[in-house]
Amino acid sequence: MNYTPSLNDLKAFACIAGWQSFRKAADELGLAPSTLSHVIRTLEENMGVRLFHRTTRSVALTEAGEKLLSRLQPVLRDLDFALEEVNHFRDRPSGMLRINTSDIAVAMLLDAVVPDFLAQYPDMSLDLVTDGRLVDIVAEGFDAGIRLGEAIPQDMIAVRFGKETRFVAIAAPSYFNNRSVPHIPDDLKFHRCIRYRLPSGKPYHWEFARHGQELHIDVPGSLTLDHPVLMVKAAMAGLGIAYVPQTVAQDALANGSLITVLDDWCPPIAGLYLYYPGHRHVPSGLRAFIDVMKASTRGNS
Incomplete structure (x- = not known):
């Protein structure tokens, strides 16, 4: 075969294979899905093999596509390394940095880290993707992720970001006008709780610990939400007891709109970490x- 695909065509193929989606790959590459589909169709015609099985709902590699991808990935990785080594000779780094994280962590980054980073490195761009689920950052094309320390895969290098944090049980003072305050987690079964739905669709079991004893409580409640900020708002409206990161509720706690309960069952936990x-x-x-993130953490310690 005399035909040699272009590097851009091969990168497009690898991007689709990584996402298993023409639409998501098109978004990453900045192309229209129809344009990307034409690129792959032309690539397949010129190579004389089908690389993808396509249906209206899914995209999967053929045997030939799997073989090409297995050979192509180390080549593209080596190319990235080579270009990165050349980039070291620049006065300042450039390019796109993609980080997968949560919206709570992004809010913290936007306070100081992001403005300082973009000011110090004007040739860099940031793509911060908020996601409730813990994704495979390698498979989905991210340079790094930011999550609570306990959620980071063991094969990753982790760098501390920020201080220790804790989850707290909160409620409006008015909620307890005709109710007793819970003193142990088991007391929650007599209360209305604002439940949290995980990205998987399963309810989150509230986690408590004291003196080495750990409890996971599937709390009762008629209201389930999927965002801590909404849970705080519902708690302020007197709809029940919520269990959220303290940073999300700190303003309402400071002005007295909310109070905490079960404090001695809510110990500090490892905070956020950037991992790669x-x-x-x-x-x-x-x-x-x-480096900018570490400087921000030292400045706030």
Whole structure:
């Protein structure tokens, strides 16, 4: 075969294979889905093989596509390393840094880290993707992720961001006008609780600990929400007891709109960490972001 695909065509193929979606790959590449579909169709015609099985609902690699991807991934990875090494000779790093995180962590980043980073490194761009689920950052094309320390996969390198945090049980003072205050987690079964639905669709079991004893409580309640900020709002309206990160409720706690209960059952836990795969070369842009993040953490300690 005399035909040699272009690098852009091969990158487009690898991007679709990674996302298993033409639409998501098109979004990442900045192309229209129809344009990307035409690129792959032309690639397949010129190579004389079908690379993807396509249906209206799914995209999957053929055997030929799997073989090409297995050979192509290390080549593209080596190319990225080579370009990154050249980038070291620049005065400042450049390019796009993609980080997967939660909306709570993004709010913290926007307070100081993001403004400082973009000011210090004007040739860099940030793509911060908020996601309730814990994704595979390598498979989905992210440079790094930010999550609570307890949720980070063990094969990742983790860098502390911010202080320890804690989850707290909160309610409006008026909620207790005709109710007793719970003193142990089991007392929650006599209360209305504002439940939290995980991204998987399953209800979150509230986690408590004291003196080495750990409890996971499937609390009762007629209201279920999927966002801590909404849970705080519902608690302020007197709809029940919520269990949320303290940072989300701190303003309402400070002005007295909410109070905490079961404080001695809500110990501090490891805070947020930025994490990235240890087996890959660390891009200069990510190293620069980590340096800015560490400086921000020291400044707030």
